[in-house]
Amino acid sequence: MPNLFKIFDHQLGEKRWSWKKLSFSFPFADLQPLAITCIVVTGTLLGVRHLGWLQPLELKFFDLMVQLGPDAGPDPRLLVVTVTEKDIHALKKWPISDRVLAKAIAEIARLEPTVIGLDIIRDIPYEPGNAELTAQFKNPKVIAITFIGNSEYDRALPPPTIPKKRRGFNNLIIDPDGIIRRNLMFLPDEELTTNSFSMVLAFNYLTSQKVKTKVTENKEIQLGETVFPLLRSYSGGYQTIDDRGYQIMLNYRSPENIAKTVTLTQVLEGKLDPNLVKGKIVLIGITAPTVKDVFSTPYSASASDNRMMAGVLIHATATSQIISAVLDGKKLFWFWDEWQEMLWLAVWVGVGGCLAWRLENTLNFMVSAIALGGILWGFTFFLFTQQGWISVTGPTLGFLITLGVIITYKYQQSKQQQEIVMKLLGQQTSPAIANALWKERVHLLQSGLLPGQRLTATMIMTDLQGFSTISEQLPPEVVMPWLNEYLSAMAQEVQKHQGVINKFTGDGMLAVFGVPIPRTTPEEIAEDARLAVSCAVAISACLPALNQSWSDRGLPPAKMRVGIFTGPVMVGSLGGKTRLEYGVIGDSVNIASRLESCEKNRQEDTCRILIAEETLVHLEGKFEVESWGALPLKGRDKKVDVYRVLGEKRSKK
Numbered sequence: 134m135p136n137l138f139k140i141f142d143h144q145l146g147e148k149r150w151s152w153k154k155l156s157f158s159f160p161f162a163d164l165q166p167l168a169i170t171c172i173v174v175t176g177t178l179l180g181v182r183h184l185g186w187l188q189p190l191e192l193k194f195f196d197l198m199v200q201l202g203p204d205a206g207p208d209p210r211l212l213v214v215t216v217t218e219k220d221i222h223a224l225k226k227w228p229i230s231d232r233v234l235a236k237a238i239a240e241i242a243r244l245e246p247t248v249i250g251l252d253i254i255r256d257i258p259y260e261p262g263n264a265e266l267t268a269q270f271k272n273p274k275v276i277a278i279t280f281i282g283n284s285e286y287d288r289a290l291p292p293p294t295i296p297k298k299r300r301g302f303n304n305l306i307i308d309p310d311g312i313i314r315r316n317l318m319f320l321p322d323e324e325l326t327t328n329s330f331s332m333v334l335a336f337n338y339l340t341s342q343k344v345k346t347k348v349t350e351n352k353e354i355q356l357g358e359t360v361f362p363l364l365r366s367y368s369g370g371y372q373t374i375d376d377r378g379y380q381i382m383l384n385y386r387s388p389e390n391i392a393k394t395v396t397l398t399q400v401l402e403g404k405l406d407p408n409l410v411k412g413k414i415v416l417i418g419i420t421a422p423t424v425k426d427v428f429s430t431p432y433s434a435s436a437s438d439n440r441m442m443a444g445v446l447i448h449a450t451a452t453s454q455i456i457s458a459v460l461d462g463k464k465l466f467w468f469w470d471e472w473q474e475m476l477w478l479a480v481w482v483g484v485g486g487c488l489a490w491r492l493e494n495t496l497n498f499m500v501s502a503i504a505l506g507g508i509l510w511g512f513t514f515f516l517f518t519q520q521g522w523i524s525v526t527g528p529t530l531g532f533l534i535t536l537g538v539i540i541t542y543k544y545q546q547s548k549q550q551q552e553i554v555m556k557l558l559g560q561q562t563s564p565a566i567a568n569a570l571w572k573e574r575v576h577l578l579q580s581g582l583l584p585g586q587r588l589t590a591t592m593i594m595t596d597l598q599g600f601s602t603i604s605e606q607l608p609p610e611v612v613m614p615w616l617n618e619y620l621s622a623m624a625q626e627v628q629k630h631q632g633v634i635n636k637f638t639g640d641g642m643l644a645v646f647g648v649p650i651p652r653t654t655p656e657e658i659a660e661d662a663r664l665a666v667s668c669a670v671a672i673s674a675c676l677p678a679l680n681q682s683w684s685d686r687g688l689p690p691a692k693m694r695v696g697i698f699t700g701p702v703m704v705g706s707l708g709g710k711t712r713l714e715y716g717v718i719g720d721s722v723n724i725a726s727r728l729e730s731c732e733k734n735r736q737e738d739t740c741r742i743l744i745a746e747e748t749l750v751h752l753e754g755k756f757e758v759e760s761w762g763a764l765p766l767k768g769r770d771k772k773v774d775v776y777r778v779l780g781e782k783r784s785k786k
Contacts, residue, residue: 170539182524188373195369199431201514202517205457211413212246212410213395214418215397216420217396229259232262234255237417245411252418271294275295275299276330277301281320309374315380316454335456361458365468368382368522384465385432391446392453397417420445426445427442428447481531484532489539591699592717593646594728595729615688618679619640623642646665646668665697696731697744698747702718702719704718731743745775755781758777758779
């Protein structure tokens, strides 16, 4: 088999493949497909991201991380007075009259809260009791809400007796998917109420704590030592939001643990614990689902009301976030710059491409892919727990798409290369051997060479009797086709019997059974020996038909000798960089050659097959043999027990 190594190394060497690693390793110039794929995928995803097509997925992942994040528990500085369905049924009236609200505010004010926020619109009187409510609105601790609409007809303003500094708009910003994730702190509009309800509540509370407010050089709000980072249209996973006004991301507490709550009925009946009120921020709002002042939040698993959050609780969340950031040092959401997000995506596109490019082993590839995916998500979630929101959809898609593209490309390349190799190997080995060689190519070749290995194999050495005379009598142009016909018949039988043709020696050949993939068990070694002998018998059976064909064409008949021996050999690459071949060396090869040439005068038929004791022991009596006794072989001191193979034993009926 002179070209087996060349098939792997020289032929594919034109494409500069290296078998050292788990896959083909390209030089730098051949990284062009990887580079092009990474550039195209990165550019495409950046374009898709810029159009906002990734935003819905980013927001879903944001919600998931909110739900998985730690719960800080209720804010002890807040109390929420809820108007429930039970309260409305007890009062037997909706909307609640001004007198009821006035009584509730008076009862709360009696217990000395720092600030009272009424999250119920009172732009028109609801008698009875409007005068009483107007009197309560004069309390400097009471904050009322406004609603900023698109026109003067859909705006709601509190009575003019409440000064502008004690008003706050209760408008909530709803994302395109219907979920509230942002807090609009104030609007730059001199004609309207500019501060949000939660901002006014927090500001009044922080003023009582002697916290100063200012605007930084970057035009960001600073309360005490805390700067509130301004949300941009491209912050985090956003791309297409309206970022007008001063917006920040809401840092939700779980719906059940925003603040302590009591019902309106408890307040009206005087059952309110003073410790829950004194020095606190008290919000009054409606939680009854029938009033439909409820909204979807990241905790909303569905659009059903029971999974939605009342507006007053969202305002409580926003208020708690502001004062917690200032007084407790609780972090606010921060974001990467746009160039950092672009680099982040490009890095993971490259990681996915390199992983698919370098690894071939399926298990290693899957473990590495899962581990890298875990790192991506784990790092993103870790930053989220530190209030850092960075994109995860783009990098994940980039990682997976590049993996898929490179794997597909390599599969197509590998398929083409396998077709080439299988075609070339199939000329000298059986399809089974060729396929096995392809599957085991990584383990067969190291540093561009077939590594030497010791194994037990069975060798067949053949030779034509009187070939020199035939060559002398016939012109070369006749001898060559005649010889090729003979060698082709032999090669066909070798392939059928899963052997490997190591080399053609003019009029003969060396075929090996049990290489290049080691056959290590006694059963495998025995099978190789039986296949070798069976191959020789098959060749012998073909010879009469060939002789008849040649005789009909006026060509000389052929007689051949076959020597077969089973024993240890060394196999691997032989030669240098300019010429390499697959070598099979060892005394076992010499013995097979000597068996073939042993006592040439003792040939009774067209094909003589001689084997040694070392091969006979593996035949399990499946062949008829004739003992020739212990014979001396050329170049050997010890005699060898020689047997002539007569043919396969026929089964007895």
